[in-house]
Structures are given as C-alpha cells and as structure tokens.
Amino acid sequence: MSEHNQTRPETNSSAEAMKKLFVEYKKAQDKLQQLQQQRTEPLAIIGASCRFPGGANDLQQFWQVLADGINTITPVDPTRWDAGHYYAAEQKAPGKMYTTHGGYLQLALDQFDHQFFAVSPKEAKALDPQQRLLLEVAWEAMEVAALDPQQLKGSATSVFIGMSSDDYAHAHLKSGDPATIDAYSMTGATHSTAAGRLSYTFGFEGPAVTVDTACSSSNVALHLACQSLRSGESDLALVGGVNLILTPIAHIAFTKLQAISPHGIVRTFDADASGYVRAEGCGLVVVKRLSDALRDGDPIMALVRGTAVNQDGRSNGFTAPSGLAQQKVIRQALHNAGLQPLDVDYVEAHGTGTPLGDPIEVEALQTVYGAGRPATQPLKLGSVKTNLGHLEPAAAISGLIKLLLSLSHRQLPASLNFATPNPHIQWQGAPVQVVDRLQDWQVGGDVENGGVRRAGLSSFGFSGTNSHVIVEQAPDIERQLHSSSAQLLILSGRQLIALQQQAERFADFLQLHNVELADLAYTSACGRSLFQERLALVVQDKASAISALRQIADGQLQGADRARLSSHEHKPQALALLFTGQGSQYVGMAQQLYQQLPVFRRALDEVLALFAAELPLPLQDVLWPEQPSELINDTAYAQPAIFAVQYALAQQWLADGVAPQYVAGHSIGEYAAAVVAGVFSLADAARLVAARGRLMQQAPGEGGMTAVFAARPAVDSLLLGYRGQLSVAAVNATDVTVVSGALSAMAQFIADCQAQDLETRPLVVSHGFHSPLMEPVLADFAAVAATVQYHEPNLTFVSALTGQPECKALTRPDYWVAHVREAVLFLPVLQYLQQQQVQVLLEVGTTDTLTGLARRLMQAQPATATLLASQKRDQPGLQTYLLALGQLQLRQPMRGVTAFYQQQQARRIAIPTYPFQRESHWMPLRYDLSQPGLSPQGLTEQGNSAVSQLGISVQHALLGERLETPALGGQ
Numbered sequence: 001m002s003e004h005n006q007t008r009p010e011t012n013s014s015a016e017a018m019k020k021l022f023v024e025y026k027k028a029q030d031k032l033q034q035l036q037q038q039r040t041e042p043l044a045i046i047g048a049s050c051r052f053p054g055g056a057n058d059l060q061q062f063w064q065v066l067a068d069g070i071n072t073i074t075p076v077d078p079t080r081w082d083a084g085h086y087y088a089a090e091q092k093a094p095g096k097m098y099t100t101h102g103g104y105l106q107l108a109l110d111q112f113d114h115q116f117f118a119v120s121p122k123e124a125k126a127l128d129p130q131q132r133l134l135l136e137v138a139w140e141a142m143e144v145a146a147l148d149p150q151q152l153k154g155s156a157t158s159v160f161i162g163m164s165s166d167d168y169a170h171a172h173l174k175s176g177d178p179a180t181i182d183a184y185s186m187t188g189a190t191h192s193t194a195a196g197r198l199s200y201t202f203g204f205e206g207p208a209v210t211v212d213t214a215c216s217s218s219n220v221a222l223h224l225a226c227q228s229l230r231s232g233e234s235d236l237a238l239v240g241g242v243n244l245i246l247t248p249i250a251h252i253a254f255t256k257l258q259a260i261s262p263h264g265i266v267r268t269f270d271a272d273a274s275g276y277v278r279a280e281g282c283g284l285v286v287v288k289r290l291s292d293a294l295r296d297g298d299p300i301m302a303l304v305r306g307t308a309v310n311q312d313g314r315s316n317g318f319t320a321p322s323g324l325a326q327q328k329v330i331r332q333a334l335h336n337a338g339l340q341p342l343d344v345d346y347v348e349a350h351g352t353g354t355p356l357g358d359p360i361e362v363e364a365l366q367t368v369y370g371a372g373r374p375a376t377q378p379l380k381l382g383s384v385k386t387n388l389g390h391l392e393p394a395a396a397i398s399g400l401i402k403l404l405l406s407l408s409h410r411q412l413p414a415s416l417n418f419a420t421p422n423p424h425i426q427w428q429g430a431p432v433q434v435v436d437r438l439q440d441w442q443v444g445g446d447v448e449n450g451g452v453r454r455a456g457l458s459s460f461g462f463s464g465t466n467s468h469v470i471v472e473q474a475p476d477i478e479r480q481l482h483s484s485s486a487q488l489l490i491l492s493g494r495q496l497i498a499l500q501q502q503a504e505r506f507a508d509f510l511q512l513h514n515v516e517l518a519d520l521a522y523t524s525a526c527g528r529s530l531f532q533e534r535l536a537l538v539v540q541d542k543a544s545a546i547s548a549l550r551q552i553a554d555g556q557l558q559g560a561d562r563a564r565l566s567s568h569e570h571k572p573q574a575l576a577l578l579f580t581g582q583g584s585q586y587v588g589m590a591q592q593l594y595q596q597l598p599v600f601r602r603a604l605d606e607v608l609a610l611f612a613a614e615l616p617l618p619l620q621d622v623l624w625p626e627q628p629s630e631l632i633n634d635t636a637y638a639q640p641a642i643f644a645v646q647y648a649l650a651q652q653w654l655a656d657g658v659a660p661q662y663v664a665g666h667s668i669g670e671y672a673a674a675v676v677a678g679v680f681s682l683a684d685a686a687r688l689v690a691a692r693g694r695l696m697q698q699a700p701g702e703g704g705m706t707a708v709f710a711a712r713p714a715v716d717s718l719l720l721g722y723r724g725q726l727s728v729a730a731v732n733a734t735d736v737t738v739v740s741g742a743l744s745a746m747a748q749f750i751a752d753c754q755a756q757d758l759e760t761r762p763l764v765v766s767h768g769f770h771s772p773l774m775e776p777v778l779a780d781f782a783a784v785a786a787t788v789q790y791h792e793p794n795l796t797f798v799s800a801l802t803g804q805p806e807c808k809a810l811t812r813p814d815y816w817v818a819h820v821r822e823a824v825l826f827l828p829v830l831q832y833l834q835q836q837q838v839q840v841l842l843e844v845g846t847t848d849t850l851t852g853l854a855r856r857l858m859q860a861q862p863a864t865a866t867l868l869a870s871q872k873r874d875q876p877g878l879q880t881y882l883l884a885l886g887q888l889q890l891r892q893p894m895r896g897v898t899a900f901y902q903q904q905q906a907r908r909i910a911i912p913t914y915p916f917q918r919e920s921h922w923m924p925l926r927y928d929l930s931q932p933g934l935s936p937q938g939l940t941e942q943g944n945s946a947v948s949q950l951g952i953s954v955q956h957a958l959l960g961e962r963l964e965t966p967a968l969g970g971q
Contacts, residue, residue, distance in 0.1 A: 040338055042303040042472065043226050044293035047145025047286035048401050049137045049913070053103035053279055053388050059144070059910070063405045065387055066413035067438055073264055073277050073389055076100040086248045091262070097255040101264025102245055103279025103389030109244065111918035116494055117201055124921035126184035128168040130242045131194050133282040134161065136916060138198050138238055145286040146299055146527030146908030147236075148893075153203030158234035159195040160225045161210050162217025162241030162393040166191070170247055171923035180923065198238060206234040212393065214461035215350070216309075217241055219396035222287070223307040223467055229289055240284030241394030247927040251278060259462075261353065266390070268351035268383040269358050269434050271420040276352040279389025283397035285404070299908050300474040301404045305454070306337025312464035321357050325466050326364035330456065333468040334368070339454070341369045344379070344470065345443060346412060346435075347456040348399040351383025352390055353417075359424040361458065366430050369456070373431040382415035382435040396459035400469070403455050407473045410441045410453070479905045484596040486878040487521035487539055488886045488897070491552070492531040498915050499533045500553045505912035507549035510542050517542050519909045522901035525886075527908045530893060534565040536886025538879050563883060565890040573839035573866075573891060576662035576798075577653070577676065578854075579646050579669030580845025581824065582769070584873075585638045589846040590645045591624050592877035593652070598903045603651035607644045610683055614690035619644060635766055639668045639693035640686075642845070646672035647682065649844045649870050656885060657894030662838055664798040664829045666850060667730075667770070668692070670819065677793035679810050684788040691784040692820065695777040696767060703768020705729055705740040706750060709759040712737045718752050729770035730824040733856050738763070738824075740771035774821045781820055785813035803828025826850070830857050839865050840891070842884065846871045866891075 048059060054072025056062035065072060076083050088096035112132045114124035124132075138159075142149045169189040172180040187193045191210045199208040207228055211221045218241030225237035245251070254260045261267075261275035285301075293300055310329045312322035334341060347369065350361055362381070369379045384402045391398050406412055412435045421427050421434075443451045457469040489506070493499035510520065517539070535552065538561045539545035548561060557564050593600045611619045615637065622631045623641055631637050650672055665673035668689070675685045708715050712728060715737040719726055722745050729740035739749065753760050767773065790811035799806040801818060803825040809815045830853065833841065843851045848869035855867055868884040871877075889897050 039230055040336075041230065042290045042305050043229055044288050044290045044298065044300045044474075045285050045302045045304065045404060046288055046293055046298040046300055047141045047143070047147065047910075048284065048301060048404055049140035049144055050281065050283040050398070050401055051105055051107060051133055051137060052281040052283070052391075052398060053105060055106045056388075057107065058140075058913070059401070059405060062401065063409065066384070066402060066405065067409070067411070069414045069416055069438065070387060071265075071416055072103050072387060073101050073266070073279075074104060075264070076102060077104065080104075080246070081248045086252065091255065091258060095252060097248060097251045097260075098262045099255070099260055099264050099277075100251070101261075101277055102251075103277060103281070103391070104245065105280055108918075108920075109246075110920045110922035112921050113916035113918045114921060116914075116916060121921060122182070123184045123188065125923055126172060126182060126188040127921070128166070128189050128194075129246075130163065130165070130168070130244050130282070131188065131197055133244070134194060134198060134240070134242050134284070135201060137240065137282050137284045138202070140913040141238065141240075141284040141286050143528060143913045144299075144910045146523045146910075147286065148527060148529045149202050150529045152236070154205060155203075155236065156206045156234050157199075157202070157204035157236040157238065158206030158225060158228050159198045159204060159208040159238045160221035160228075161195045161198070161239075162212070162219075162221045162397065163191050163194050163210050163243070164212045164214060164217060164393040165243055165245070165250060167244060167246035167249070167925070167927075168923075170249075170925045170927040175926035177926060180926070194242070206237070213465035214463045215352075215390070215392055215395050216459040216461035216463075216465050216467045217393035217396070218283075218400075219307075219457065219459035219467035219469060220309055220465060222285075222304070222396070222400070222469060223309045225287055226304055226307050229287060235288070235292065237287045238284055239287055239397070240282065241391070241397040242282040243280050243392045243394045245278060245280045246925055249927055254278065259354065265417055266353040266383070266386045267417040268349065268353040268386050268415060269362065269381065269422055269425065270353070270418050271422050273353040273355055273358055273422060275354050276385060277389040279385075279391045281388065281391045281394050281398060283394060283401050285397070285400065294477075297902065297908065299910060300477075302407050302474050303472040305339060305470040305472050306333045306335070307467070307469045308332035308336055309465065309467045312466065315464065318464070321360045321460055322464075322466075323360045323364045326361060326458070326460065327367050329466045330364065330368045330458070330468045333456070333470050337470040339470060341371055342373060342377070343452075344369060344454045344456050345441065346380040346382070347458060348403055349381050349383045350395075350458045350460045351381075351385055351415070353383075353385065355424070357460075358422055361460075362425045362430075362432060366426070366432055370431045375429075375431055378431045378433040380412060380433055380435050382412065386416035386418075387413075396457065396467070399457050399459070400471070403457060403471050406441060407453055407455070407471070412439050412441050414438055479907070481516060481518060481906065482904045483516065483518045483906070484878055484904060485540060485592070486882055487517050487545070488525055488882040488889075488900075489521050489537040489539060489545065489549075490525045490528070490530070490534070490886065490889060491537065492528070492534040493915070494531045494533070495917055496533045498531075498917055499535060500555065501915035502912070503549045504553035505915065507546045507553065509912050510546050510549070515909065516906065517545060518901065518904050518906040520911055522906040523908045523911050525889060526898045526901065530890070532566075534890040535562060536883065536890055537562045538882045538886065540879075561879070561883070563887045563890070565887070574661045574837065575658065575840040575842060576664060576833050576838045577650065577658075577660045577673065578841055578843045578850040579650075579663070579665035579672045580642070580843060580847055580849050581666030581669045582635070582638055582642060583763075583765070584845050584847040584849055585632050585641050586846065586873060587629065587632050588624055589641075589876060590649070590871065593649070593871075593881060596878055597652055597881075597900070599655040599899070600648045600652040604644060604648035607647050607682060607686060610686035611640050611644065611690060614686060615640060633766065635697040636693045639696070640689050642668055643671050643685070643689045645846055646844050647675060647685075650676050653842065653844065653870070655899060656888075656897065658842065658888065660795060660842075662796045662798055662833060662836070663793075664800060664833070666800060666826050667824050669845065670800060672844065673797065674793070674810065677795040677797050678791055679793050679797070680788050680790055688784060688788060688816065691781060695781050696769065696774065696820065699767055699773055699777050701768070701773045702743045703741060703771060703773045704743045704746050705738055705763040705765050705768060706746060707761045707763060708737050708739055708753055709735055709761075710737060710753075711735055714756070714758065715739060718749065718756070722749060724772055727771050728823045729768075731827045732824075732853050733827055734860050736856075740768040741773060742768065770821065770823055778817055778821060782813060782817045785816045788813070798829045798832055800824045800826050800829050804832060826853065827857070830854050834861065834865070840868065840888070841865055842868045842870070842888075844870055846876070847873045
C-alpha cells in the first residue's frame with residue numbers, strides 16, 4: 001500500500017505532462033491551420049476608379065466604351081507635340097516615329113485641385129501629373145469603396161503602384177536648364193514618391209512601393225499587395241498603375257524596337273496584327289481580406305483568388321516572350337487559388353497584337369487551360385488593349401477593372417479588330433474562342449463550381465517579368481431591406497460650390513439609376529469624408545430627394561428638411577440632454593420611432609415591462625390606443641408614459657454615439673435624466689415614477705396652474721397674500737413664471753395680475769402640481785423613495801430644484817420628495833448651461849418645449865448654441881429625429897448613424913464621387929529645345945480637341961455614342 005502511494009505522484013505528473021503536451025500540440029495545429037487559411041483566403045476588391053482614353057473617366061463611362069465596342073485610339077493632338085516634325089514613314093529614320101496614334105486621355109492634364117490635397121501652388125506646378133492623377137483616382141476609389149479616407153489615417157493601409165514613364169521630368173529635372181529645378185523637382189518627379197505621396201497625403205502607415213516591371217507593373221503591384229494583406233502586414237491596400245504620354249521620346253524609342261503598330265490599330269489575335277498602340281491612363285483598386293470586408297459590410301466588386309509572378313530568365317531574347325514561363329506562372333496562380341483550369345471561363349489576355357507575342361500567349365493558354373477542356377466549354381479570350389491601347393505600366397489595371405465591370409454586368413465585351421484569325425495560332429480543335437461581340441457571360445461546369453464566374457488576367461513585361469491573376473465574381477449576399485419612411489443624406493465639400501455640385505450629382509444618380517434611397521443615404525452619411533461645408537437633408541422618398549437635391553444645387557440651402565453647417569462651426573462641442581416635463585404627452589407619441597428604430601423599440605419594451613407590474617393597464621395601450629382615449633392625460637399614466645419614451649429616446653441617442661457632458665430635466669423629466677446619469681436603476685426609477693404619478697393623481701383638492709408673463713420677483717410680491725393656497729410652480733424664463741395651487745384662490749390671483757397689467761394664461765392641467773396641494777402625498781412618496789438605492793451621478797446633473805449642479809443631494813430620498821412639492825427652476829438651469837458655454841442642447845422628449853425656452857433665453861441674453869429636438873408635437877416621427885441626428889453628425893461623425901442604416905440592412909454602394917475644383921498648374925515641357933514646350937492652354941485645347949475628334953460631349957463623354965472600329969468596317 002505504501003509503495004502504491006509512493007508511485008502515484010509520478011504517474012499523475014506524467015499524465016499532466018502528456019495532457020499539457022497535447023494542449024500545446026493542438027494550439028500549434030490550430031495556429032498552422034489559421035496561417036494556411038490566411039495564405040489562401042480570397043481577397044475582396046471593394047472599390048475602383050479610373051481615367052482611361054475615350055472619355056472613360058469613371059467606371060460607368062469605361063463600361064460604356066467596352067459595351068459599345070468603342071475604339072478610343074486617335075492621332076496625337078498637335079498641342080502635345082508637332083506630329084509632322086517627328087513623323088516619318090521610314091521606320092529607321094533617325095529621331096522619327098512611324099505612327100503618332102495613341103490612346104490619349106480626354107482631360108486637361110494641367111488641371112489639379114491643389115487645395116483639396118493640401119498642395120501649395122508652387123509644389124503643384126512641379127508635381128508630375130501622374131502623381132496628381134493617382135491622388136484623384138485613389139480618393140475616388142476609396143469613395144467607391146464607401147470608405148472615409150480621413151478615417152484611415154494611421155491605419156495599416158499599403159500602396160502598390162505600377163509606374164515607369166517620367167515625361168514631366170523634362171519640364172525641370174531633364175530640361176537641360178538647371179534654372180527650372182526647384183525644391184519640389186525631386187519629390188514631384190521621381191517614381192518612389194508616387195506611392196509615398198499617397199501614403200503621406202492620406203496618413204497610411206503600411207508599405208508604399210512603386211513597381212516598375214514595364215508592362216506587368218500593375219499586376220505585380222497587385223501580387224505584392226495580396227501578399228502584404230495575407231501576411232497581416234496590411235489591412236487594406238490601394239493598388240494601381242499610371243501612365244502619361246507627354247513627349248514623343250518614348251514613341252520614338254518603341255518605333256526603333258518596331259513594337260508599335262504603324263497603322264495605329266491593335267489587332268489582337270488577328271492575322272493583320274502589327275504591334276501595339278501606346279496609351280495612357282490611370283486606374284486603382286482597393287483590396288481587403290474577404291473576411292474583413294464581410295465583417296465590415298463593404299461593397300464587394302470581385303474577389304482575387306490567386307496571383308503569381310515569375311521571370312523568363314535566359315530566354316530567346318531579352319524582350320521576347322517565353323511561352324514556358326507563361327505556362328508556369330498561370331499554373332502557379334491556379335495552384336495558389338486552389339482551382340483547376342476548368343474553373344476559369346475567360347482570360348483577359350496580355351494581347352498586345354504583336355505577331356510574335358499573340359501566338360506564344362495563346363499556345364500557353366491552350367496548354368494550361370485547354371487540358372481536358374471540352375469543345376462545348378471553350379476558354380473565352382479578349383484584350384482591353386483593342387479598346388484603349390497599351391497603357392504599359394497601367395495596362396494590367398485597365399484589364400482588371402474591365403473584369404470587375406464584366407463580372408458586375410455578367411457580360412463579356414468584344415475584343416475589337418478581330419476579323420481574320422492569326423494563322424500562326426492553332427485554332428482548329430483548340431478549346432479557345434475570341435470574344436468578338438458583346439455577350440452574356442455563360443458559366444461552364446455549373447455542377448463543379450456552383451455557377452461561379454472566374455477569369456484569368458495575364459500581364460507580361462518586356463523586362464521578362466510575367467504575372468497572372470485569378471479573379472472571381474463577388475459572393476451573393478442576401479438581404480431584406482427594412483427601409484424607413486425617411487432617410488438622412490449628408491453632403492459636404494471643401495467649398496460651397498463643391499457641395500452644390502455634389503447635390504446635383506446625387507440627384508442625377510437617383511434619377512438615372514434603380515438604387516435604394518437607403519443605400520445612397522447610408523453611403524453619404526457613413527462612407528464619405530466630412531469637409532468644411534456641410535449639409536444634412538431629410539427626405540421621404542426618391543422624388544422628394546431629387547427635388548430637394550436640385551434645390552440645393554441651385555443654392556437653396558435653407559429649409560425645414562435641411563440644416564447647414566459652415567466651416568467655423570464644426571469643432572468639439574459640449575452637449576447637454578434636456579428631458580421634457582409633464583404636458584408633453586399626447587396620443588400616438590413616438591409610435592413611428594418604435595416602428596423604425598430597433599434600439600428605441602427594445603428600450604421601450606424593457607421599461608413597459610417594468611410598468612406592467614405598477615399600472616392597472618398596459619402602458620402601450622395608453623400610448624397608442626386602438627380606440628380614442630384620454631388616459632394619456634391622467635397623471636397616473638402621463639408621467640410613466642413620458643418617462644418611458646424619454647428613457648427609450650435616451651438609449652437611442654446614446655447608441656447613436658451622443659456623449660453628453662450635462663443632463664437636466666423639467667419636473668418628471670429629471671427621472672430619465674437621473675437614470676442616464678446613473679443615479680438609480682431603471683427598475684427603481686419605474687417604481688418611483690409609477691408611485692409619483694399615482695399619488696399626485698390622488699392628491700386632494702381642486703387645483704390649477706397659470707402662466708404669468710412676468711419675472712419671479714413681481715409674481716412673488718403678488719403671492720404674499722396667498723400663503724398655503726398658491727405658490728410658484730416653475731420659473732421657465734426671465735418673463736414667464738408659473739403659479740399653481742387651489743382653484744378657489746386662483747381666480748382672485750389672476751384678477752390681481754390683471755390689475756398690475758400682467759398677462760396671464762391658464763394651463764390645461766388636472767392638478768395644481770408643485771404647490772401646497774401636493775403636501776398630503778409627500779409622506780407616502782417618501783416611503784417609496786426610501787426603498788431606492790442611489791448613486792452619485794456620473795455626468796454633471798444640473799438640478800431644476802436648485803438651478804445648480806447637484807451630486808450628493810441626489811442620493812438622498814428627501815431630494816426626490818421635495819422635487820414633488822417645490823418649484824421647477826428651469827430658467828437657472830438654462831442660465832447655468834449658458835455660463836458653461838454648452839454649445840448643443842438636445843431635448844429628449846416628444847416636444848420642443850425646453851429648446852423653445854432656451855431660444856427665448858438666447859433672445860433675451862444673446863448666446864450661440866444649437867438647439868435640437870428629438871420630436872415635435874406638430875411633426876412626430878422620424879423626420880425631426882433624423883434632422884437632429886444629421887446636425888449632430890455634421891459636428892462630429894457618430895457611430896450611431898451607421899447603426900441606424902445597418903438596422904435597415906442598407907448597404908454602402910458606389911455613388912457619385914467628389915467634384916474636384918481644379919486649377920491650372922503646369923511647366924512647359926522642354927524635351928526638344930527646337931520645339932515649343934507643351935503649355936497649359938495647349939493641354940486644355942487638347943482635351944477638347946480629342947473629344948471633338950470622337951464627336952462626343954465633354955460633359956457626357958461617350959454617353960449615347962457608338963463609334964465604328966476597323967473591325968466593324970471603318971476607320
């Protein structure tokens with residue numbers, strides 16, 4: 001027995017060690033699984049924006065270019081450079097180019113909103129317009145993602161930008177004239193500062209990398225961004241590319257390589273393919289881990305399933321493509337995505353239209369994607385370069401954004417200029433097919449992949465760096481919209497004109513698109529930055545929204561449905577909650593809030609349940625009776641009803657993000673104020689309020705109340721002869737004093753007032769509250785008050801019993817007993833808040849009685865404060881509440897606005913972006929001292945001229961237009 005006892009500790013120790021080892025092993029397994037999931041988790045593209053040739057200066061215009069099969073290639077505008085001076089048909093002519101065609105932006109490239117991005121005019125002038133484009137397009141991409149860029153300051157947001165050209169450097173760094181170099185020449189013209197400038201401007205703290213792998217730059221940038229997100233290095237990434245053609249130098253260089261088509265036509269996969277056409281543009285996307293995007297309710301455009309990058313290595317020529325390397329990079333991207341070749345329906349090819357490149361690329365695609373692919377499910381091919389030209393470092397981002405739009409519209413646009421298949425490509429029996437017309441995106445293998453649309457995106461740099469990306473349609477997220485009858489729109493701008501232009505854009509958006517008003521409202525209120533000029537607008541439906549927005553655009557900034565805040569007003573402001581007293585009750589009060597606001601509904605249900613044990617009838621039947629009823633005016637029900645609604649409103653405001661520094665109440669209103677300040681619990685408050693209402697209803701004697709329009713000293717002198725019968729019940733304003741007491745004495749008192757030329761107004765009440773008539777019930781109320789547990793307030797509680805902040809007094813039952821009998825000193829409450837410079841007074845109740853008193857005081861004693869009512873008797877419902885919420889949102893964004901729309905299951909969507917207010921900032925380009933430099937006037941003329949050549953309007957580029965392309969029968 002003793003031996004057994006001696007060995008037991010060792011056995012237990014061994015078991016404990018094994019158990020501990022197993023726990024550690026399980027933790028390590030879980031960690032390994034978590035890391036594996038991170039490495040393979042799809043990434044969500046949640047926003048995008050662009051500036052592409054042919055007037056495709058936003059996503060909608062770009063889709064129209066694609067869907068309408070528009071060839072955007074044009075001859076170079078003479079204001080860029082003198083085409084005749086640099087042109088020669090002979091390919092080997094020194095210093096000459098054999099084509100001047102290109103895909104040029106229809107923008108005045110000298111224009112930039114330097115104030116918006118806090119760039120001085122001098123720096124803006126030296127700033128490469130590529131960096132200016134990146135700033136604008138990055139901002140818009142974040143807005144399309146419904147992200148407030150100002151809220152991303154300090155975040156682990158990374159920036160990866162493809163960029164290689166530096167034409168603007170010829171204005172200063174490469175001008176040959178040292179006098180043109182200034183303090184901003186290096187930071188304004190070097191590639192490293194392009195990504196860094198975005199991070200600096202927006203306050204991002206993730207990696208910022210400018211990538212130059214030639215034509216594959218922006219795809220490589222996406223690959224690096226995905227790695228950064230999956231490793232946890234970044235939580236959000238901006239990815240894109242930019243390219244501008246400002247001088248003829250690169251045109252001449254690529255002519256010598258004989259890479260450019262002499263015809264100025266991209267004929268990808270066609271027998272007449274003769275090279276690519278240079279193009280310019282800028283595109284960015286916003287990328288996030290899918291789990292984070294789903295958690296945050298981001299608008300997901302598509303998913304990135306897998307990416308891969310490799311190098312040709314020692315191939316058959318430095319600039320020649322390698323088919324084997326292309327096969328490898330595609331296979332690696334599929335492997336990284338966890339997909340099979342048949343899971344991909346379409347490939348947006350690199351597709352430059354070169355005689356050598358196209359056959360090699362198609363053969364690589366056939367080898368990888370064609371393996372086991374049935375003839376009935378051919379791999380579809382296309383190239384956006386046939387629309388835009390080759391954007392070089394921005395080429396892949398143009399293809400990616402094409403895929404985003406194609407997935408969204410579930411259509412594949414035509415790859416243009418495809419008339420005769422290239423005979424060097426093995427088409428017969430090959431399971432590939434060029435998309436030569438706009439068609440529905442059919443999905444093959446429905447059983448295998450659940451009908452999911454997927455595409456590959458290839459991009460191969462002439463540096464030998466290859467990349468491939470697998471993109472997938474966004475997941476379907478079901479929702480059941482619970483739209484309220486009113487919506488809150490927020491508009492803002494750095495200048496008033498920008499705010500008005502935003503209103504016009506919103507009106508056009510609602511008129512032209514079938515979108516939910518709640519989605520627009522949610523995005524405008526929660527997915528945009530707030531600038532100096534701000535306006536809140538409450539609307540009931542689309543028609544009223546369009547009408548009001550057009551009024552604002554025309555300069556009508558004032559109205560009952562809107563509130564404006566100027567730049568000097570939005571700063572941290574002290575806020576007080578004011579809780580209304582008796583007399584504010586009415587049948588049907590707050591019913592719409594109960595129906596539309598879940599937080600309010602839950603809070604009211606909670607307090608109604610507590611009153612069920614205290615009142616003879618359910619309070620809800622008193623608030624919203626099915627048959628006409630006046631029970632709401634009986635004090636026994638009126639006070640619980642007022643308290644219940646105020647408590648629920650207070651919980652709603654607190655959930656909205658309101659953070660009061662002060663609370664105050666008028667008579668019964670102090671009970672809800674006390675609960676908010678933590679003086680007693682909700683359950684104790686319900687017992688106190690029910691007892692107070694019941695006992696005051698039972699108070700003996702017939703009483704009444706009269707408002708006297710005079711200061712208290714004058715009223716006190718008249719009351720000297722009415723001791724024990726009448727007393728001051730409330731001091732509401734400097735010239736309004738309420739008298740209460742026995743009706744038998746009230747008539748004579750009114751006559752005394754009239755004799756002194758003092759105006760009086762009898763009040764409709766059931767009892768003489770706050771008068772000697774209340775004294776018989778004080779003992780019974782004291783007995784109830786003695787059972788309550790009290791605490792010191794956690795907010796500044798300005799007492800209407802003393803007109804000053806109170807703390808310990810609130811924890812004594814005798815305070816609440818005196819509260820029944822003594823006068824309500826609300827004027828001193830308001831005067832104290834005014835002395836403390838409280839800038840926002842928010843009335844928590846069903847009327848605007850107390851804010852009316854505050855307004856009266858401000859007229860008598862001028863002060864600046866914002867007065868907000870939660871509800872109004874003549875305008876019950878959501879409109880008043882939302883307008884107050886909007887005004888608070890204008891001062892300081894609150895999380896509750898987000899909650900309000902999330903409760904409706906509203907979504908943040910892509911809505912019109914910010915209207916930049918641009919000015920000219922330009923340095924003449926001095927690439928050839930024998931030729932005049934490109935001037936701001938020339939650039940503006942060039943933008944208009946290019947539009948004119950395409951026969952489209954500057955204001956509505958490409959809308960409603962369809963241009964012929966060579967493949968469709970004309971040039």
